[in-house]
Amino acid sequence: MDAMSAPTEADVLAWLRRRYTAVSPGNGPRYVFATHVRSAAGFDAMRTADAVVMDTWRSGRWELHGHEVKVSRSDWLRELKDLGKAEAVGRFCDRWWVVVPDASIVKTDELPVDWGLLVVAPTRARTVRQAPKREAEPVSRSFMAALMRAAVRTANAGA
Structure with missing residues (x-):
């Protein structure tokens, strides 16, 4: 991404990947990170989550975190019109996040009560609402099966 262009979904996913793939000394990887995770394997899949992360540490209670990336205000407003779309994957997740490159995309009072807000950028990530x-x-x-396929595909892509 050059300095003049707006961040894309791919940019935000790359920044999110960096957040979740840092390795803690002595403990190894904490998270398994997968992008474009379908709600089911095969033809039963109805929806796709932009990212799903599993916390592999006992202290993190092995939670699944689902992430929906929004790169523009209009993209977010479309999401608000049909929040049920996210539940195809979100129903399996212990936590659900909307992830944006700019905090102005989402107003916190618009967030569903059980969604968090994460702002990510090339050099930092900030939790606006847990x-x-x-x-x-x-x-x-x-x-x-869909999650495992996505995790392998994501790992093999290395991006």
Whole structure:
């Protein structure tokens, strides 16, 4: 991305990846990061989450964090019109985040009560509102297969 262009979804996902793939000395990777995670494997998939992250540390309670990336205000306003779309994957997640490159894209009073807001940029990430713990459904085998496929694809892409 050059200095004059607006951040893209790919930019935001790359910044988000950096946030979640830092390795803690002695403990190894804390998170498994996957992009474009389908709600199910195969033809049953209805929706796609931009990113899903699993906390692999016991102290993090092995939580799943879902992320929806929005790079413009109009993109966010479209999301608000049909919040049910996010639940195709969000129902399996312990926490749900909207991730933006600029805090002006989302007004905190517009956020659903169980969504957090994360602002990411090339050199920093800032939690504007912590995603509260949700009552996640048990992960189905179909969703697990979709998540594992996405994690392998993401790892192999290395981007």
